[in-house]
Amino acid sequence: MPMRHFLNTADWSRPELQAMIDEARRFKASPKGDVLKGKTVALLFLNNSLRTRTSFEVGINHLGGHAVILSPSGGMWPLAFEDGAVMDGEAEEHAREAVKVLSRYCDMIGVRAFPKFTDWEEDRKDKILSAFAKYADVPVINMETITHPCQEMALAMALQEKLGPLDGKKFVLTWTYHPKPLNTAVANSALMIAAKFGMQPTLLCPSEDYILDKRYMDQARMDAEANGCTVKVSHDIDEAYSGADVVYAKSWGALPWFGNWAPEKEIRDAHKHFIVDEDKMAKTDNAVVSHCLPMRRNVKMTDAVFDSANCIAYDEAENRMHVQKAIMKALAG
Amino acid sequence: MPMRHFLNTADWSRPELQAMIDEARRFKASPKGDVLKGKTVALLFLNNSLRTRTSFEVGINHLGGHAVILSPSGGMWPLAFEDGAVMDGEAEEHAREAVKVLSRYCDMIGVRAFPKFTDWEEDRKDKILSAFAKYADVPVINMETITHPCQEMALAMALQEKLGPLDGKKFVLTWTYHPKPLNTAVANSALMIAAKFGMQPTLLCPSEDYILDKRYMDQARMDAEANGCTVKVSHDIDEAYSGADVVYAKSWGALPWFGNWAPEKEIRDAHKHFIVDEDKMAKTDNAVVSHCLPMRRNVKMTDAVFDSANCIAYDEAENRMHVQKAIMKALAG
Amino acid sequence: MPMRHFLNTADWSRPELQAMIDEARRFKASPKGDVLKGKTVALLFLNNSLRTRTSFEVGINHLGGHAVILSPSGGMWPLAFEDGAVMDGEAEEHAREAVKVLSRYCDMIGVRAFPKFTDWEEDRKDKILSAFAKYADVPVINMETITHPCQEMALAMALQEKLGPLDGKKFVLTWTYHPKPLNTAVANSALMIAAKFGMQPTLLCPSEDYILDKRYMDQARMDAEANGCTVKVSHDIDEAYSGADVVYAKSWGALPWFGNWAPEKEIRDAHKHFIVDEDKMAKTDNAVVSHCLPMRRNVKMTDAVFDSANCIAYDEAENRMHVQKAIMKALAG
Numbered sequence: 001m002p003m004r005h006f007l008n009t010a011d012w013s014r015p016e017l018q019a020m021i022d023e024a025r026r027f028k029a030s031p032k033g034d035v036l037k038g039k040t041v042a043l044l045f046l047n048n049s050l051r052t053r054t055s056f057e058v059g060i061n062h063l064g065g066h067a068v069i070l071s072p073s074g075g076m077w078p079l080a081f082e083d084g085a086v087m088d089g090e091a092e093e094h095a096r097e098a099v100k101v102l103s104r105y106c107d108m109i110g111v112r113a114f115p116k117f118t119d120w121e122e123d124r125k126d127k128i129l130s131a132f133a134k135y136a137d138v139p140v141i142n143m144e145t146i147t148h149p150c151q152e153m154a155l156a157m158a159l160q161e162k163l164g165p166l167d168g169k170k171f172v173l174t175w176t177y178h179p180k181p182l183n184t185a186v187a188n189s190a191l192m193i194a195a196k197f198g199m200q201p202t203l204l205c206p207s208e209d210y211i212l213d214k215r216y217m218d219q220a221r222m223d224a225e226a227n228g229c230t231v232k233v234s235h236d237i238d239e240a241y242s243g244a245d246v247v248y249a250k251s252w253g254a255l256p257w258f259g260n261w262a263p264e265k266e267i268r269d270a271h272k273h274f275i276v277d278e279d280k281m282a283k284t285d286n287a288v289v290s291h292c293l294p295m296r297r298n299v300k301m302t303d304a305v306f307d308s309a310n311c312i313a314y315d316e317a318e319n320r321m322h323v324q325k326a327i328m329k330a331l332a333g
Numbered sequence: 334m335p336m337r338h339f340l341n342t343a344d345w346s347r348p349e350l351q352a353m354i355d356e357a358r359r360f361k362a363s364p365k366g367d368v369l370k371g372k373t374v375a376l377l378f379l380n381n382s383l384r385t386r387t388s389f390e391v392g393i394n395h396l397g398g399h400a401v402i403l404s405p406s407g408g409m410w411p412l413a414f415e416d417g418a419v420m421d422g423e424a425e426e427h428a429r430e431a432v433k434v435l436s437r438y439c440d441m442i443g444v445r446a447f448p449k450f451t452d453w454e455e456d457r458k459d460k461i462l463s464a465f466a467k468y469a470d471v472p473v474i475n476m477e478t479i480t481h482p483c484q485e486m487a488l489a490m491a492l493q494e495k496l497g498p499l500d501g502k503k504f505v506l507t508w509t510y511h512p513k514p515l516n517t518a519v520a521n522s523a524l525m526i527a528a529k530f531g532m533q534p535t536l537l538c539p540s541e542d543y544i545l546d547k548r549y550m551d552q553a554r555m556d557a558e559a560n561g562c563t564v565k566v567s568h569d570i571d572e573a574y575s576g577a578d579v580v581y582a583k584s585w586g587a588l589p590w591f592g593n594w595a596p597e598k599e600i601r602d603a604h605k606h607f608i609v610d611e612d613k614m615a616k617t618d619n620a621v622v623s624h625c626l627p628m629r630r631n632v633k634m635t636d637a638v639f640d641s642a643n644c645i646a647y648d649e650a651e652n653r654m655h656v657q658k659a660i661m662k663a664l665a666g
Numbered sequence: 667m668p669m670r671h672f673l674n675t676a677d678w679s680r681p682e683l684q685a686m687i688d689e690a691r692r693f694k695a696s697p698k699g700d701v702l703k704g705k706t707v708a709l710l711f712l713n714n715s716l717r718t719r720t721s722f723e724v725g726i727n728h729l730g731g732h733a734v735i736l737s738p739s740g741g742m743w744p745l746a747f748e749d750g751a752v753m754d755g756e757a758e759e760h761a762r763e764a765v766k767v768l769s770r771y772c773d774m775i776g777v778r779a780f781p782k783f784t785d786w787e788e789d790r791k792d793k794i795l796s797a798f799a800k801y802a803d804v805p806v807i808n809m810e811t812i813t814h815p816c817q818e819m820a821l822a823m824a825l826q827e828k829l830g831p832l833d834g835k836k837f838v839l840t841w842t843y844h845p846k847p848l849n850t851a852v853a854n855s856a857l858m859i860a861a862k863f864g865m866q867p868t869l870l871c872p873s874e875d876y877i878l879d880k881r882y883m884d885q886a887r888m889d890a891e892a893n894g895c896t897v898k899v900s901h902d903i904d905e906a907y908s909g910a911d912v913v914y915a916k917s918w919g920a921l922p923w924f925g926n927w928a929p930e931k932e933i934r935d936a937h938k939h940f941i942v943d944e945d946k947m948a949k950t951d952n953a954v955v956s957h958c959l960p961m962r963r964n965v966k967m968t969d970a971v972f973d974s975a976n977c978i979a980y981d982e983a984e985n986r987m988h989v990q991k992a993i994m995k996a997l998a999g
Contacts, residue, residue: 032371038698040724048410050431054401054438058373061399066727068720069402069735077714077960086964088845093960097979098716101959104984105720179421293434294410294426298419313430318437365704381743383764387734387771391706394732402735512754626767627743627759631752646763651770 001333005133005140009149009189010219014196016330021157023326024319027062035329036065039107043143045071046113046128051293052143052150055321056110063325068106081127095131103137108331112143114183118259124213139331141324147216148185150327151292152193154319158312159197159246162288167198167227169245170285175205176300177272181253181261186292188216190248195223195231202232204240206271209254209264237273237280244284249276249291249300276301281310290316334666338466338473342482342522343552347529349663354490356659357652360395368662369398372440376476378404379446379461384626385476385483388654389443396658401439414460428464436470441664445476447516451592457546472664474657480549481518483660484625485526487652491645492530492579494652495621500531500560502578503618508538509633510605514586514594519625521549523581528556528564535565537573539604542587542597570606570613577617582609582624582633609634614643623649667999671799671806675815675855676885680862682996687823689992690985693728701995702731705773709809711737712779712794717959718809718816721987722776729991734772747793761797769803774997778809780849784925790879805997807990813882814851816993817958818859820985824978825863825912828954833864833893835911836951841871842966843938847919847927852958854882856914861889861897868898870906872937875920875930903939903946910950915942915957915966942967947976956982 009017027033041060045053053069060067079098080091087094102109111132115123129145142149159166171194173187191212194201201220203211211217211233221231234240241247257264275298276289289305290312297303305311342350360366374393378386386402393400412431413424420427435442444465448456462478475482492499504527506520524545527534534553536544544550544566554564567573574580590597608631609622622638623645630636638644675683693699707726711719719735726733745764746757753760768775777798781789795811808815825832837860839853857878860867867886869877877883877899887897900906907913923930941964942955955971956978963969971977 038728040727042720048405050403050405050410051434051438054375054403054435057401058399058438061373062371066724068723070716070720072714072716077716080963084964084969087962088965092962094963097959097961100980101717101983102720104980105717105724105987293430295430296420296425297413297427298417299421303417314433314437317434321438381738383736383738383743384767384771387708387736387768390734391732391771394706395704626763628763629753629758630746630760631750632754636750647766647770650767654771 003139004331006149006327006331007129007133007140007142008147009152009192009196017153017156017196020153020323020326020330021160023329024157024322027325028319028322031062033062033325033329034064035332036060036063039065039332040068040105041065041108041110041328042068042070042102042106043110044112045069049112051317051320052112056143056324059321059325059328063328079131081131096135099132099135100137106138108139108141108328109136110141110143111145113145115146117181117253120255120258123258124215141327141331144185146183146185146188148189150320150324151186152189153323153327154316155190155248155290156193156197157319157323158290158316159288161315162312163245169199170202170243171199171246171248172202172204172240172244173248173250174240174274174276175210176249176251176274176276177268178251178296178300181264181268182251184212184252184255187250187252188212190250191220191231192216192223195220195227195229198227198229199246200229202234202240204234204237206267206274207235209256209267210252213255238283241280241283244287247276247281247284247287247289249289251300275299276305278302278304281305286310288312293317336472337664339482339660339664340462340466340473340475341480342485342525342529350486350529353486353656353659353663354493356662357490357655360658361655364395366395366658366662367397368665369393369396372398372665373401373438374398374441374443374661375401375403375435375439376443377445378402382445384650384653385445389476389657392654392658392661396661412464414464429468432465432468433470439471441472441474441661442469443474443476444478446478448479450514450586453588453591456591457548474660474664477518479516479518479521481522481625483653483657484519485522486656486660487649488523488581488623489526489530490652490656491623491649492621494648495645496578502532503535503576504532504579504581505535505537505573505577506581506583507573507607507609508543509582509584509607509609510601511584511629511633514597514601515584517545517585517588520583520585521545523583524553524564525549525556528553528560528562531560531562532579533562535567535573537567537570539600539607540568542589542600543585546588571616574613574616577620580609580614580617580620580622582622584633608632609638611635611637614638619643621645626650669805670997672815672993672997673795673799673806673808674813675818675858675862683819683822683862686819686989686992686996687826689995690823690988693991694985694988697728699728699991699995700730701998702726702729705731705998706734706771707731707774707776707994708734708736708768708772709776710778711735715778717983717986718778722809722990725987725991725994729994745797747797762801765798765801766803772804774805774807774994775802776807776809777811779811781812783847783919786921786924789924790881807993807997810851812849812851812854814855816986816990817852818855819989819993820982821856821914821956822859822863823985823989824956824982825954827981828978829911835865836868836909837865837912837914838868838870838906838910839914839916840906840940840942841876842915842917842940842942843934844917844962844966847930847934848917850878850918850921853916853918854878856916857886857897858882858889861886861893861895864893864895865912866895868900868906870900870903872933872940873901875922875933876918879921904949907946907949910953913942913947913950913953913955915955917966941965942971944968944970947971952976954978959983
């Protein structure tokens with residue numbers, strides 16, 4: 001079996017992803033395994049992490065493996081990425097060497113590398129993850145860069161636990177207010193997984209500025225179409241919530257305003273009413289609701305909704321560990 | 334057996350604590366065990382640590398478990414603690430979510446969170462540890478906040494190794510000079526364990542300003558009384574050292590001066606003569622002496638005393654590992 | 667067998683070092699072992715690390731042991747080193763206590779502590795490593811301070827893999843340009859290992875200012891002489907490369923200019939032509955070439971040379987893990 005990375009769910013078929021979720025369900029019932037026995041997984045965190053860090057490290061341990069946690073203080077030491085670079089500037093090392101050498105010591109590599117939020121054209125190149133994928137001689141896992149495929153897998157698993165088959169369910173990804181502009185990674189991933197698993201995805205957001213990168217919108221549209229569905233974009237709260245089976249809340253910064261956040265802040269501040277509350281939930285078809293965590297209570301979602309029986313955020317968080325074990329098992333082959 | 338935390342020795346009976354020390358003595362003779370086999374303990378360090386970090390991690394490993402070390406660079410990400418909080422300020426996450434999710438991944442949680450030293454009324458709420466205790470679905474261990482129960486257990490064990498039964502022994506907790514105002518945690522804990530284990534505790538300090546928080550003074554008084562003893566407070570060096578069986582040295586900042594350290598510094602600077610030296614030790618009943626480490630040599634204690642056969646500081650430090658294993662075994666049930 | 671440290675190759679005989687390399691070759695073929703079963707190795711990193719950190723941690727795991735990674739944020743807490751110190755300044759702890767206590771918890775200790783680059787007379791005392799060696803009750807390993815013995819062992823192993831017996835081979839250690847003044851540790855170690863293993867060492871550098879510390883030059887001269895060889899110093903590129911069997915590239919700051927780097931920068935900037943390129947390599951006897959990594963491509967060495975079949979830098983990096991396992995096995999006795 002040729003080596004594969006787990007960079008994005010778009011690279012994997014729906015049956016492959018479903019098989020991972022099925023495996024994850026088995027791990028949830030019986031956590032231990034030996035597929036990583038005697039193996040090492042390097043986890044490179046260029047940004048802080050609580051859930052991802054812990055769920056990966058514990059999961060690797062459950063599978064008999066050893067996690068090496070690399071989180072350079074002060075962020076990544078400067079790397080060069082271009083072939084043929086004359087490295088007389090800041091970069092002390094070419095990505096090729098860092099990755100090739102890690103591949104000599106470890107059997108799998110996870111990478112977390114958030115965008116810089118100053119230039120989306122630059123951020124969308126996902127340079128660090130791409131370099132690992134290009135140069136690694138071992139499987140690479142995306143632990144959140146500009147997408148967050150492990151989170152979306154955990155979400156899909158939690159939704160199946162609650163709803164059973166997902167085909168045809170109305171999935172609303174709603175933008176919510178947050179005082180700062182956040183990464184679009186989870187939003188990109190949530191939309192894609194909804195489309196991939198046959199749901200009817202609606203992207204609810206304040207304006208066209210908050211539509212996600214074309215690459216992910218197109219992927220979601222293509223997957224939705226393959227399942228006989230259509231991706232809808234809505235700026236109308238009532239319309240979007242009406243008849244929803246799933247409400248997934250997330251805040252993100254508007255792509256056209258990357259690096260110029262002052263005017264974007266004004267738009268955001270005018271849309272605090274996008275908060276997920278009981279009034280809105282009453283318009284749904286008794287929808288399941290979730291959020292990837294951390295979440296600002298009573299800003300993105302009211303306590304009444306978050307603490308209701310319909311909220312599966314803790315299950316989604318727990319499932320991170322189970323799906324990641326399934327993903328690592330699939331990659332370890 | 335209902336789940337219990339190990340937040341403070343005050344929550345545990347003397348026989349329960351003695352059973353842990355007895356277990357610790359067995360671990361000292363035979364270090365390995367399997368009570369944490371296949372289990373994970375998250376150790377959250379919001380402050381630096383050498384001894385606590387290493388002794389916990391090694392101990393967990395000896396018991397067959399896996400330690401996940403969480404030490405967010407830049408300290409804790411800002412948490413909300415109040416129920417119903419509208420999280421539109423700094424806090425990105427409610428303590429409830431952070432703790433509930435960790436509880437899904439891990440089987441036990443250790444927390445180190447020092448006070449901020451600007452407002453004792455605020456610090457004494459011990460908010461972070463309290464939140465973990467409140468929300469965790471797994472046992473929580475205090476790895477030093479405003480008390481340091483693991484340290485006091487290691488001290489009690491070391492004293493029993495050296496002195497045998499402790500009842501009726503005169504235990505002097507002496508404040509010593511240090512250029513900076515330090516945490517009262519170890520002082521609080523030392524006084525409480527002395528009282529709990531039937532010793533005659535004397536708190537020796539420069540003035541009333543250095544008396545410890547009423548909560549801990551009262552606890553010590555209550556425990557001393559139950560053992561037929563009395564907590565004494567003294568500002569007279571000769572009186573305090575006279576006939577002592579144990580001298581325990583520690584420096585701390587005066588509670589009434591929290592956040593207003595300049596005048597307190599003047600008081601401290603006038604009491605450098607509180608150093609533990611051979612002259613003072615000569616007044617004791619050949620007392621055992623110790624300190625929790627790190628310790629400024631020839632400022633808090635002279636080399637002659639620290640390097641003497643009566644000093645058990647290294648044993649106390651080593652015992653940290655053994656008692657912590659016993660504590661974890663008790664909590665793992 | 668009395669306890670030994672691995673501080674410098676100079677402390678070990680050539681047969682002892684060769685036995686470690688032979689053991690490392692066995693580990694390369696069959697990675698697992700049990701010599702550290704149930705044991706803990708503390709790895710103290712006072713400077714960032716990718717390769718050393720990962721290769722040690724993975725190697726310890728392969729041998730059945732557990733690595734405790736200590737990397738105090740903000741560098742080392744201030745230590746006192748002198749006996750009898752009155753610790754009323756910055757130092758919160760005497761090195762003796764830190765090391766003695768670690769010795770109670772762990773079975774072996776690795777230390778990385780780079781020089782400060784402001785005063786070579788001070789840096790060359792290697793205070794932190796020396797304190798560990800002095801006070802530790804368990805074996806101590808140098809993970810790079812002012813020498814880097816693990817790197818030189820990995821180099822020797824890689825050279826033997828490529829060239830077979832090394833006696834009489836012409837080994838050129840060439841200084842190369844780098845925009846910043848770097849540690850001399852790898853240069854010191856490369857020169858010493860070449861001499862130790864019977865090669866003809868040539869130190870090629872821009873001027874006398876770049877000659878290495880007398881301690882290491884003398885050690886290399888003594889070892890070379892014992893093997894019937896001579897250490898040569900050259901400032902002539904053609905002469906040095908001519909007939910070389912090995913070219914080892916490294917940049918370092920000139921010792922006489924420590925702490926006064928502005929004028930040294932001018933000298934360095936005038937010697938960018940020391941880059942290892944195809945023209946220079948053509949003068950050699952089809953030499954093997956390497957570098958310890960990280961390496962600035964097309965500044966220290968051209969892509970054409972680095973990516974050629976003669977370059978063994980990745981093998982040298984991989985061998986770090988294997989030789990370190992052999993070293994730990996030798997120390998664990």
